[in-house]
Amino acid sequence: MLAATRVNAAPPVDAATADYHATMADDAELYRRRYAEMAAGRRSHRRPNVKDVAAIAEVAVGTASDALNGKGRVNPATRYRIRSVAEAIGYFPNATARSLKRSRNGVIGLCIRPFGGAPLQYISVSYYARFLNAAAVAALERKYALAILPPDISTELDDIALDGVIVADPPPGDPLIEELRNRSVPYVTDFGEVDDPTSLCVGNDQAQAVRSVCDHFKSQGARSVAILAADGDEDYTIRSLRGYEQWCAENKQSPRIERTNILDPVATAAAAQRLMVGPDRPDAIYTTEAPVGNYLVTAARAARLNTPEDLLLAYCAEHTMDPTLDDISMLSLHAEEIAQEAVDLLASTIEGQDPKPRHRVIGTTLHIRSSSLRQGVPPGSA
Amino acid sequence: MLAATRVNAAPPVDAATADYHATMADDAELYRRRYAEMAAGRRSHRRPNVKDVAAIAEVAVGTASDALNGKGRVNPATRYRIRSVAEAIGYFPNATARSLKRSRNGVIGLCIRPFGGAPLQYISVSYYARFLNAAAVAALERKYALAILPPDISTELDDIALDGVIVADPPPGDPLIEELRNRSVPYVTDFGEVDDPTSLCVGNDQAQAVRSVCDHFKSQGARSVAILAADGDEDYTIRSLRGYEQWCAENKQSPRIERTNILDPVATAAAAQRLMVGPDRPDAIYTTEAPVGNYLVTAARAARLNTPEDLLLAYCAEHTMDPTLDDISMLSLHAEEIAQEAVDLLASTIEGQDPKPRHRVIGTTLHIRSSSLRQGVPPGSA
DNA sequence: ATGAAAGCGCTAACAG
DNA sequence: CTGTTAGCGCTTTCAT
Numbered sequence: 026m027l028a029a030t031r032v033n034a035a036p037p038v039d040a041a042t043a044d045y046h047a048t049m050a051d052d053a054e055l056y057r058r059r060y061a062e063m064a065a066g067r068r069s070h071r072r073p074n075v076k077d078v079a080a081i082a083e084v085a086v087g088t089a090s091d092a093l094n095g096k097g098r099v100n101p102a103t104r105y106r107i108r109s110v111a112e113a114i115g116y117f118p119n120a121t122a123r124s125l126k127r128s129r130n131g132v133i134g135l136c137i138r139p140f141g142g143a144p145l146q147y148i149s150v151s152y153y154a155r156f157l158n159a160a161a162v163a164a165l166e167r168k169y170a171l172a173i174l175p176p177d178i179s180t181e182l183d184d185i186a187l188d189g190v191i192v193a194d195p196p197p198g199d200p201l202i203e204e205l206r207n208r209s210v211p212y213v214t215d216f217g218e219v220d221d222p223t224s225l226c227v228g229n230d231q232a233q234a235v236r237s238v239c240d241h242f243k244s245q246g247a248r249s250v251a252i253l254a255a256d257g258d259e260d261y262t263i264r265s266l267r268g269y270e271q272w273c274a275e276n277k278q279s280p281r282i283e284r285t286n287i288l289d290p291v292a293t294a295a296a297a298q299r300l301m302v303g304p305d306r307p308d309a310i311y312t313t314e315a316p317v318g319n320y321l322v323t324a325a326r327a328a329r330l331n332t333p334e335d336l337l338l339a340y341c342a343e344h345t346m347d348p349t350l351d352d353i354s355m356l357s358l359h360a361e362e363i364a365q366e367a368v369d370l371l372a373s374t375i376e377g378q379d380p381k382p383r384h385r386v387i388g389t390t391l392h393i394r395s396s397s398l399r400q401g402v403p404p405g406s407a
Numbered sequence: 408m409l410a411a412t413r414v415n416a417a418p419p420v421d422a423a424t425a426d427y428h429a430t431m432a433d434d435a436e437l438y439r440r441r442y443a444e445m446a447a448g449r450r451s452h453r454r455p456n457v458k459d460v461a462a463i464a465e466v467a468v469g470t471a472s473d474a475l476n477g478k479g480r481v482n483p484a485t486r487y488r489i490r491s492v493a494e495a496i497g498y499f500p501n502a503t504a505r506s507l508k509r510s511r512n513g514v515i516g517l518c519i520r521p522f523g524g525a526p527l528q529y530i531s532v533s534y535y536a537r538f539l540n541a542a543a544v545a546a547l548e549r550k551y552a553l554a555i556l557p558p559d560i561s562t563e564l565d566d567i568a569l570d571g572v573i574v575a576d577p578p579p580g581d582p583l584i585e586e587l588r589n590r591s592v593p594y595v596t597d598f599g600e601v602d603d604p605t606s607l608c609v610g611n612d613q614a615q616a617v618r619s620v621c622d623h624f625k626s627q628g629a630r631s632v633a634i635l636a637a638d639g640d641e642d643y644t645i646r647s648l649r650g651y652e653q654w655c656a657e658n659k660q661s662p663r664i665e666r667t668n669i670l671d672p673v674a675t676a677a678a679a680q681r682l683m684v685g686p687d688r689p690d691a692i693y694t695t696e697a698p699v700g701n702y703l704v705t706a707a708r709a710a711r712l713n714t715p716e717d718l719l720l721a722y723c724a725e726h727t728m729d730p731t732l733d734d735i736s737m738l739s740l741h742a743e744e745i746a747q748e749a750v751d752l753l754a755s756t757i758e759g760q761d762p763k764p765r766h767r768v769i770g771t772t773l774h775i776r777s778s779s780l781r782q783g784v785p786p787g788s789a
Numbered sequence: 790a791t792g793a794a795a796g797c798g799c800t801a802a803c804a805g
Numbered sequence: 806c807t808g809t810t811a812g813c814g815c816t817t818t819c820a821t
Binding site for chain 2: 813814815816817818
């Protein structure tokens with residue numbers, strides 16, 4: 026039954042085509058047999074290489090290489106034969122050998138530095154998640170694969186062949202940066218290194234962005250603005266707090282700063298709660314950390330505070346698919362754009378150009394939503 | 408002022424130490440000078456290699472290699488000298504050359520196949536996000552970096568040196584699988600390929616898992632259970648629906664299936680809404696897609712349906728940091744565990760072992776929460 | 790204990 | 806048009 030079906034399904038072929046196909050098939054068979062003989066004479070199994078192809082096609086390795094890579098100089102008939110052999114014996118080029126020859130690996134690394142050596146945690150931080158995704162896409166467009174590196178990488182660099190590295194949020198004086206420099210491995214930082222004009226870096230002006238959020242709160246009638254930040258010493262956090270403090274100084278407001286370990290849900294919930302109680306509770310809160318946005322919403326609801334009447338809320342995050350946060354004003358850092366610029370900068374450098382400018386400051390966008398909107402939308406805001 | 412500070416800060420050293428340091432420094436200086444001379448005689452700048460180190464240390468390359476890699480056979484004094492030279496001239500091994508020699512690249516790829524060639528989208532799917540994160544960590548523990556590959560990779564494999572590939576959710580008859588097989592590149596699939604006992608694959612028993620969710624709904628009094636699934640033909644979706652249909656058949660219930668493109672928020676919101684209205688609206692809904700959980704919650708609220716009184720809800724997702732979903736019953740596929748097993752399977756294979764068993768089925772866990780709990784918690788449930 | 794040389798698989802330069 | 810050769814940078818025999 027099955028056999029019958031197969032016979033019936035066979036398309037009619039004219040004699041010439043049949044001959045042609047038969048010849049092809051026979052040649053392939055011949056090549057395979059020859060290869061099998063050669064392979065039999067070897068102890069360990071090895072994937073076929075150009076030399077094998079050349080030997081079976083009875084040409085020199087250089088010719089085989091040129092034929093397989095479409096260099097025009099090979100006689101079409103010869104090239105055809107060589108390619109047939111390659112296909113018959115299952116030849117594929119060895120990417121490592123190519124890399125060595127071309128000194129180009131087609132891989133760039135991404136190293137996310139913060140969180141004090143904690144295991145990789147970008148997933149819970151929407152910024153890193155989006156950054157990673159966008160960097161991977163941008164890298165692939167440039168023909169690189171993006172490799173995820175451990176936060177504490179150093180000597181592993183001896184064994185992983187990388188064309189360059191993106192370092193996200195390096196702390197001040199980061200030894201990894203030193204290491205990469207010593208190794209002459211091209212790198213780009215996301216935040217950090219803004220003081221060195223020779224370095225390649227991307228980021229936004231956090232201090233300015235936070236000030237703009239505070240200004241917005243003020244325009245909506247806020248009289249005491251608080252900030253809830255992570256407890257690390259990353260550039261991003263430091264700059265955000267600096268912007269907040271500057272704004273407070275300029276606006277003669279006493280700062281109200283809460284810090285929390287954002288990897289700890291209990292501590293974070295408690296920190297959010299602290300901001301909701303007491304006679305001097307703030308009437309506007311900004312948090313620098315995306316996951317904390319949810320905690321603030323939950324804590325406000327528990328404290329029976331309504332937004333925007335009792336409390337103005339905003340958080341720093343990238344777009345999510347979470348509709349429960351659709352009402353919360355959001356400061357977007359444009360993680361995708363930053364990642365694209367970082368890849369662009371890095372790829373250009375790897376490919377021997379000297380990209381200008383070397384520092385790229387990406388603008389932020391404050392998406393004003395109902396959580397911080399008492400009056401109408403101010404002109405010129407998104 | 409600055410100079411004075413520096414002088415004052417210099418620690419006191421005794422003569423011997425000073426001499427020692429001076430010698431070291433002088434040697435280093437000498438080595439550097441010799442290297443500079445050699446480098447001057449070359450046209451293009453090149454990073455120092457073992458040959459350079461050997462030449463300056465006046466030993467053979469093999470000796471230099473052994474000294475640098477801590478092979479015991481080198482005289483300690485010689486080894487010390489070689490290492491000093493290496494440090495002085497800034498030598499670091501070339502990872503690509505090592506890879507070629509050892510035929511091991513230290514990189515494994517991850518290719519996420521679904522979504523019909525859409526740009527990488529794992530971030531919005533918590534399963535892939537967690538999978539990616541866990542796979543990266545597990546790979547690093549085994550000394551591999553995880554490289555993100557494009558969903559439609561094929562000939563790029565010629566240029567990216569990979570020791571193996573994890574393929575997530577390959578469609579039936581996936582050409583990538585064929586390609587990897589031809590290339591003799593070790594690979595592991597996440598779902599898919601369960602029919603072939605020689606293949607390496609990891610996954611869970613989706614059909615069984617969905618049936619257990621339906622059983623749970625029924626135990627809580629549900630009389631008509633609906634399912635909201637993605638509109639693709641991934642193994643995961645197909646199996647989930649099969650489980651649902653089986654359960655319906657066994658329980659003499661007419662199936663109510665909604666499908667949606669989960670990358671489209673508007674369509675997804677509409678699909679969620681459709682399940683909330685009409686005289687025959689279901690009183691229990693399960694969705695196979697994590698991001699859809701939020702949409703169901705939002706739609707239910709809009710339709711003034713309370714859970715669990717009016718509607719039982721459950722979704723398939725991994726743990727999140729989103730407290731607004733803390734009340735929704737969740738089927739966890741244990742993405743992390745699956746990723747770990749996948750890496751384990753792949754790494755073992757790369758390293759020449761034949762891992763047993765070759766198929767690994769990871770259990771699922773139904774986290775029962777208030778959204779689907781009318782009576783008390785049934786015994787034996789998490 | 791050390792040196793010399795082979796070779797991983799590929800491509801490019803130079804000959805013919 | 807095709808063959809030969811020389812490396813890319815490293816590790817690993819095999820001699821000494």
